[in-house]
Amino acid sequence: MSDYQGGCAHVHTRAAAEPIDNHVCHCNVCKAVTGQxxxxxxxxxxxxxxxxxxxxxxxxxxxxxxxxxxxxLCTCTDCGAAILLDDKQKRIRVAVPNIMGYDDAHFPQASYHAFYDDTKGYPKPSDGRPVYEGLRPEFVWPKGA
Incomplete structure (x- = not known):
């Protein structure tokens, strides 16, 4: 069983379940928030x-x-670290392993590329993973809590 732990010195996150979606995001919002x-x-x-x-x-x-x-975007009130993305509809919570305190090497490799747009001026990914203009077509949003 997997055990994903992240956060900062003041707020800790943990998931024992596997992610329901795991991708490399190319969207403009992620670019703006992460600088990546x-x-x-x-x-x-x-x-x-x-x-x-x-x-x-x-x-x-x-x-x-x-x-x-x-x-x-949820950040720590003590140190300002990014902790997670929280969904007000309580469908998902999102971890960005390399900036939210997780051991990125412990996460499974992203299975596809999401929100790729060939008008952005960089080459289409060619690492063998599927590339989509949005989330993978079979992704179904969970019901909110």
Missing amino acids: QTTHVAFFNWGDLKVDHPEKLARQPFNANNPDGPLE
Whole structure:
């Protein structure tokens, strides 16, 4: 059984379940938030990714162009570290292993590329993983809690 642990010195996250989606994201929102060209992103069912001190989370819109959207970037009120993306509809919680305190090498490799757009001026990924303009076609959003 897997055990994914992340967070900072003040707020810890943990999931014993596998991610329900695990991809390399090419979207503009991830680029803006992380400063990375691409971002390894893991979606967990909302109840599978636990937070030990939710009272220490500062919440801000994940997408500045959609401030009323469902995802919130949660950061530690003590140190400012990015902890997770939380879904106000309680469908998913999102871990970005390399910036949210996880051992990125412990995560399974992303299985595909999401939100690739060939108008962005960089080559289409050629690492053998499928490349999609959105999430993988068979992905189904879980029901909210």
